[in-house]
Amino acid sequence: MQKKELKQMENILLNKKNILLREVEERFKKYRDANNGKLTDIAEIASSVLNGDLEMLVAVEDVRELKQIEDALARIRAGHYGVCEQCGQPIKKARLKAIPFATLCVSCKEEEEREYYNEKTTQVKYEWEENMGSSETSELDDIDKRKLGNKIMEFEYDDNKN
Numbered sequence: 770m771q772k773k774e775l776k777q778m779e780n781i782l783l784n785k786k787n788i789l790l791r792e793v794e795e796r797f798k799k800y801r802d803a804n805n806g807k808l809t810d811i812a813e814i815a816s817s818v819l820n821g822d823l824e825m826l827v828a829v830e831d832v833r834e835l836k837q838i839e840d841a842l843a844r845i846r847a848g849h850y851g852v853c854e855q856c857g858q859p860i861k862k863a864r865l866k867a868i869p870f871a872t873l874c875v876s877c878k879e880e881e882e883r884e885y886y887n888e889k890t891t892q893v894k895y896e897w898e899e900n901m902g903s904s905e906t907s908e909l910d911d912i913d914k915r916k917l918g919n920k921i922m923e924f925e926y927d928d929n930k931n
């Protein structure tokens with residue numbers, strides 16, 4: 770990538786960074802106001818994230834993107850921006866324009882997603898087999914419960930007779 774283009778990407782990244790920073794700041798401020806300024810430490814923020822607070826979840830996403838932007842800026846400074854971390858080939862400019870903090874070229878990204886998908890399918894299959902196994906035993910349990918129920922009914926019947 771030429772110096773001029775690098776400078777361009779750096780500006781795009783810095784712009785994005787500033788917008789995100791403002792956004793994150795706004796969100797935290799709004800959140801703090803909504804909680805009467807009680808939100809002061811990271812533990813409270815973490816617990817609201819764990820409780821699924823949407824505002825916080827979005828803020829966390831923003832922070833994650835900020836980190837990716839920071840990394841991309843560091844790569845520009847280190848002189849290996851726009852090179853695929855996996856195969857070492859240059860990442861296409863169109864891709865970098867779309868995702869300025871991309872670390873993988875298109876084919877490596879696809880490969881990664883395929884692997885992720887395969888992992889997921891194997892996991893689902895495993896869970897399915899596990900559930901099938903346990904459903905068989907729970908079926909047996911139901912039969913035992915039915916038998917037990919009949920026994921109780923027989924007992925009650927006998928009781929009434931006496």
Ligand SMILES: [Zn+2]
Pocket residue numbers: 853854855856857858873874875876877878
């Ligand atoms: Zn690659």
